Amino acid sequence: MPYLTRQVIAERVKEMAMEISRDYAGKKPLFISILNGSFIFSADLFRSLTIEAEICFIKLASYKGTKSTGQVITSIGLDTEVFDRDVLILEDIVDTGRTLHQFLPQLEHQQPRSMRVCALLHKAEATIHLVDIAYTGFTIPDKFVVGYGLDYDGLGRNIDAIWQLADREQ
Ligand code: IMP
Numbered sequence: 001m002p003y004l005t006r007q008v009i010a011e012r013v014k015e016m017a018m019e020i021s022r023d024y025a026g027k028k029p030l031f032i033s034i035l036n037g038s039f040i041f042s043a044d045l046f047r048s049l050t051i052e053a054e055i056c057f058i059k060l061a062s063y064k065g066t067k068s069t070g071q072v073i074t075s076i077g078l079d080t081e082v083f084d085r086d087v088l089i090l091e092d093i094v095d096t097g098r099t100l101h102q103f104l105p106q107l108e109h110q111q112p113r114s115m116r117v118c119a120l121l122h123k124a125e126a127t128i129h130l131v132d133i134a135y136t137g138f139t140i141p142d143k144f145v146v147g148y149g150l151d152y153d154g155l156g157r158n159i160d161a162i163w164q165l166a167d168r169e170q
């Protein structure tokens with residue numbers, strides 16, 4: 001059995017989109033989706049919004065296999081003006097918090113009107129850098145997960161549910 005089924009994910013993503021649509025009505029927020037892992041979550045959440053909104057993409061990475069390397073690399077940068085915008089960052093998963101801990105100050109520097117994080121998954125037990133997450137899909141244990149955009153060394157992103165890797169594989 002998957003850890004989170006396709007139906008459970010779909011329902012939660014819809015709820016998150018409804019909540020954001022209520023909170024950002026009339027604000028035309030700018031979503032910044034962090035590639036690669038967030039592409040499926042972002043697509044599903046974004047098309048469930050009932051408000052006007054924009055989306056752009058950046059590419060940050062810190063993982064190799066199932067371990068965080070500790071280094072966050074930007075391989076596609078931000079090409080959209082965030083000054084005076086209501087920004088929502090879309091993350092597939094906040095694990096140690098390292099990626100956002102490095103990225104959020106860079107973004108803040110560009111003076112958005114507001115800035116909030118929306119993460120599908122949060123491994124609260126794995127926190128090294130505390131990140132304020134305004135919208136969380138699911139808080140999960142500190143186990144490696146795959147599917148719905150999340151990969152294991154590049155593979156598994158196309159699985160429509162989220163699976164936990166067995167302990168011996170980690
Ligand atoms: P952080 O910088 O440690 O918070 O990790 C964030 C990034 O690591 C996520 O955007 C994912 O790309 C990757 N990541 C962390 N945990 C997992 C996991 O369980 N499965 C797949 N990718 C993960």
